[in-house]
Amino acid sequence: MSDVARHRTVITGWGAVTPLALDAPQTWEGLLAGRSGIGTVTGFDCSDLPTSIAGEVHDFDPDVHLSHQQKRRMDRYSQYAYVAAAEALAASGLExxxxxxxxxxxxxxxxxxxxxxxxxxxQIMLDKGPRAVSPLATVAGAIDSAAGEISMAHGLTGPSRALSSACASGTDALGEAMRWIRHGVVDAVVTGGSEDILTRIDMASTGNAKALSTRTDSPQEASRPFDEDRDGFVMAAGSAVAVLESAERAVARGAPILAEIIGYASTSDAHHWTAPHPEGRGVRxxxxxxxxxxxxxxxxxxxxNAHGTSTRLNDRSELDAIRAVFGDHTSRIPISSTKSMTGHLIGGTGALEAMVATNVIRDRAVPPTINCCQPIDPTxxxxxxxxxxxxxxxxxSNSFGFGGHNASLVLRRWAG
Known part of the structure; x- marks a missing residue:
């Protein structure tokens, strides 16, 4: 399909459930205020784990949003996506x-x-035997469960599926959804990312990989992207979901157009499971x-909006890659990492940061990188x-993940 024939893709609604707030507007308000959502883990015992800090979602009550049966079968990652999707659809006014x-x-x-x-x-299988395992365990334990729940709840009968590319998952989901619209597969997509891996196993594994901050005495200062004293990232939970539409459909129904997605690319380092390519080849x-x-x-x-995880390797290699692509322009534009406040939502983080990009364009305000006291490059x-x-x-907006996954989105102010 030629560039002339491509359908333009716009964003008409956002929803979010994050360590800062339980909706998109309050999350954005917290980010602009420089508020940290990171603290000592309250959901389980961390006394024997490599770290005890995370960006938890607080005060989330599934009973407000879900039926009893939904609550029983849905993992928290799916619940967060479900609630964020409902908010995004309501904000978009899509009927x-x-x-x-x-x-x-x-x-x-x-x-x-x-x-x-x-x-x-x-654990149920171990404790009570196979007859106690729910017949829906296979469905609820599948990575497409969030997409399926959203599709069924809203009667969306176009394609529904999951996408997994580690920490690039949310960005990849938005980029691939844009391609669906661009090439006329659909007119709209409910898309984003979600994660809840705040479990003992996940925190033990990632901590043993020496990827997590151990600044447990000062949790709100632990995530410090691009700071000389960074010592690892902070795991977090949450979701951000958008409604994307073709520009033709959005304009025709008088939808609130928040921004346009105009560029997307994804690559692989083909280098290492946890370390970025030393020359930043895939990122560039x-x-x-x-x-x-x-x-x-x-x-x-x-x-x-940098990936900016607060790890020793990522921040330096990302900045080097940005300099390789942007040259002298690197020192002329703002570059910030909102993970300093939210922590790292893994598969949800790219979608959340695309929401940040949308709001930066709308409000002409750039959220800070908190805790950046000794920047690795003062220029x-x-x-x-x-x-x-x-x-x-x-x-x-950049997102890079374990396994060498890299994804970047370009968003622009809607000008008709």
């Missing part, structure tokens, strides 16, 4: 009939899916690919400590 529902898809990314449900069913390719897809030069980007504006006003029309 569906049989015909339009058939042209609406669901694509939810997750790095690890329903790990809590799998652990719970395994993802950024240059997204810019090429958007038909933009690096100088046309007004803000970069770069990491938006340290406090939000800044910037008139931004175009944003690049």
């Amino acid at each position: 569906l009939d049989e015909e339009s529902a058939a042209r609406t898809g669901v694509l939810i990314g997750s790095g690890y899916g329903p790990t809590g449900a799998l652990a719970r069913y395994h 390719a993802a950024m240059t690919g997204a810019l090429a897809d958007a038909h933009l030069t690096p100088e046309e980007i007004g803000y970069i 770069v504006n990491f938006v340290a400590h406090e939000a800044q006003e910037h008139d931004v029309d175009t944003v690049l």
